[in-house]
Amino acid sequence: MNDGQQEDIQALTRGRPVAIVGAGLVGAGWAVVYARAGLQVQVFDANPEITARVLPLIQGQLEGLQRHGLLREAPADVLARIRTVGTLAEAVQGVAYVQESVLERIDVKRPLMLELDALLGPDVVVGSSTSGIPGSAFALGLSISPRVLIVHPVNPPYLVPVVELVPSPETAPATVAFADALMQAVGQTVVHVKKEVEGFVLNRLQAVLLREAWALVQEGVASCEDIDKTVRDGLGWRWSFMGPFETIDLNAPGGVADYAVRLGPLYQRVAASREHEAPWDAALIGEVESQRRLLLSEAELEARRAWRDERLMALAAARHGG
Amino acid sequence: MNDGQQEDIQALTRGRPVAIVGAGLVGAGWAVVYARAGLQVQVFDANPEITARVLPLIQGQLEGLQRHGLLREAPADVLARIRTVGTLAEAVQGVAYVQESVLERIDVKRPLMLELDALLGPDVVVGSSTSGIPGSAFALGLSISPRVLIVHPVNPPYLVPVVELVPSPETAPATVAFADALMQAVGQTVVHVKKEVEGFVLNRLQAVLLREAWALVQEGVASCEDIDKTVRDGLGWRWSFMGPFETIDLNAPGGVADYAVRLGPLYQRVAASREHEAPWDAALIGEVESQRRLLLSEAELEARRAWRDERLMALAAARHGG
Numbered sequence: 001m002n003d004g005q006q007e008d009i010q011a012l013t014r015g016r017p018v019a020i021v022g023a024g025l026v027g028a029g030w031a032v033v034y035a036r037a038g039l040q041v042q043v044f045d046a047n048p049e050i051t052a053r054v055l056p057l058i059q060g061q062l063e064g065l066q067r068h069g070l071l072r073e074a075p076a077d078v079l080a081r082i083r084t085v086g087t088l089a090e091a092v093q094g095v096a097y098v099q100e101s102v103l104e105r106i107d108v109k110r111p112l113m114l115e116l117d118a119l120l121g122p123d124v125v126v127g128s129s130t131s132g133i134p135g136s137a138f139a140l141g142l143s144i145s146p147r148v149l150i151v152h153p154v155n156p157p158y159l160v161p162v163v164e165l166v167p168s169p170e171t172a173p174a175t176v177a178f179a180d181a182l183m184q185a186v187g188q189t190v191v192h193v194k195k196e197v198e199g200f201v202l203n204r205l206q207a208v209l210l211r212e213a214w215a216l217v218q219e220g221v222a223s224c225e226d227i228d229k230t231v232r233d234g235l236g237w238r239w240s241f242m243g244p245f246e247t248i249d250l251n252a253p254g255g256v257a258d259y260a261v262r263l264g265p266l267y268q269r270v271a272a273s274r275e276h277e278a279p280w281d282a283a284l285i286g287e288v289e290s291q292r293r294l295l296l297s298e299a300e301l302e303a304r305r306a307w308r309d310e311r312l313m314a315l316a317a318a319r320h321g322g
Numbered sequence: 323m324n325d326g327q328q329e330d331i332q333a334l335t336r337g338r339p340v341a342i343v344g345a346g347l348v349g350a351g352w353a354v355v356y357a358r359a360g361l362q363v364q365v366f367d368a369n370p371e372i373t374a375r376v377l378p379l380i381q382g383q384l385e386g387l388q389r390h391g392l393l394r395e396a397p398a399d400v401l402a403r404i405r406t407v408g409t410l411a412e413a414v415q416g417v418a419y420v421q422e423s424v425l426e427r428i429d430v431k432r433p434l435m436l437e438l439d440a441l442l443g444p445d446v447v448v449g450s451s452t453s454g455i456p457g458s459a460f461a462l463g464l465s466i467s468p469r470v471l472i473v474h475p476v477n478p479p480y481l482v483p484v485v486e487l488v489p490s491p492e493t494a495p496a497t498v499a500f501a502d503a504l505m506q507a508v509g510q511t512v513v514h515v516k517k518e519v520e521g522f523v524l525n526r527l528q529a530v531l532l533r534e535a536w537a538l539v540q541e542g543v544a545s546c547e548d549i550d551k552t553v554r555d556g557l558g559w560r561w562s563f564m565g566p567f568e569t570i571d572l573n574a575p576g577g578v579a580d581y582a583v584r585l586g587p588l589y590q591r592v593a594a595s596r597e598h599e600a601p602w603d604a605a606l607i608g609e610v611e612s613q614r615r616l617l618l619s620e621a622e623l624e625a626r627r628a629w630r631d632e633r634l635m636a637l638a639a640a641r642h643g644g
Binding site: 132154155159160161162164189190191192193194195197198199201202203204205206207208209210211212213216219220221222223224225226227228229230231232233234235236237238239240241242243244245246248249250251254255256257260261264265266267268269270271272273274276277278279280285286288289291292293295296298301304305308311312315318 | 454476477481482483484486511512513514515516517519520521523524525526527528529530531532533534535538541542543544545546547548549550551552553554555556557558559560561562563564565566567568570571572573576577578579582583586587588589590591592593594595596598599600601602607608610611613614615617618620623626627630633634637640
């Protein structure tokens, strides 16, 4: 967070707070992002049990960040900017922006949009964290529709910077511009998804890689662990600092066009060699699960997630100089 | 390189050298791997111009490794174990193992196999670096066939540890066991590819991700750079220390089986939404190239490759403690 970003935030929000609606893992993560950036955060969840857990959850996340040198203030100072409230109306009172992270269900998101339509002033932007439901499915035909878009994070958003912005056909360009500026001001990396394709970009890339990985297991070509090695000790090295287009642009003498001509036919054959007629069946899921459970028991999952978060924080610290 | 690995190498090779046949970038990289591990290396290329360049090339690579704390000896000491020779016969004289990295052409590899068949003793293993030609296409029906397999590296092998072992139907299990042991003794990470599928594992994963990435550009969903961001600032973070199976095993409460049930249908729909009937056409290649050239001119490619290698070395140093 540099001085330029601080000024940007104040200019963008005119000193107003941000509302977090939906206080599960994703909402809590967003609260950290905004509070760490200096914003006041008002948090609401329809489930009071979730609300009761969110501040201790956030405190733990902040302490982890501090341990890795990723927090410039004391956790208590950041936490002091976050308060929970008992109603949606209180949560959105006087805010510049609403981050919605409720259940991934149209029959939950649509009613919420109707409520926000009634509550919000004419200059409040609403970002939905949804990964699977396009704005067109729940945010059209309302007075707020021009000010609603998808603002889809990677979990946890306070560590992994990519955010996908996905406007609906009714989203105004100024709304996208606002969300872009806000995301950059709070330290995220913005990706513009210009059409409402299922899975947006990141999850589509993950989807196709996983479909191929699972097919290789099904065919007996390689074990789950060996496939994992090709990524964590191979592909993942380059992809940790270069995207796929830059990677291939550097991997042929004449750049990406040269690469595409040389490797294009092979890649087309590989992709065409698969049918994708059905989701992974029970037998294959059982096979993958049994291979994974030999490496990591179900009882160890929780600890391994904590290990993963420590590794992510170390990565973030290395990237941002701690 | 620890003492255990040193012993393993001596036991495996019985003090005999390794032959490098084909001294381009890949062969030179392999020479570094073997010499750094303490082995004597004999290098041959049918093209004397290539041969003339290889030791200076290797010296530069060794100096880079030293700069990043990845070399436990002086470059000169490692280089002293590598010598170039003028004939194939000299290169394979008395060796334990041959690493073949000649042109990716059956009409080059097959004649070479015939020559090796005549030259090699009964206990010499041959590993081919090929990424695109299975052993079945050039290594069958010879007396050496049981001792030939694919030993496919990631470029550069002295930095990125993954090696894919791909036996042909005639490869003996003892050959695979030898190659596995040798690779581990020289510090590589072994992946067993149990069927001769095109692209093996790593390049198949890269292939399908690239096919989706290019389709997203073609559809106008996102720019090359934004797609790259989703990987280098998103997916690539997790994939730099966890493979795709471990990643998803940790991303649902009940582990991978839980994840597969929740996300499987979406991923099947995403993968099924694409046709793969043709390689990328000229118009699309032109579009991707023009986007890339706006970010990086052709004149800057070389320098960017050097930057990439510095970043890879820094990654390797961080992994292996320098």
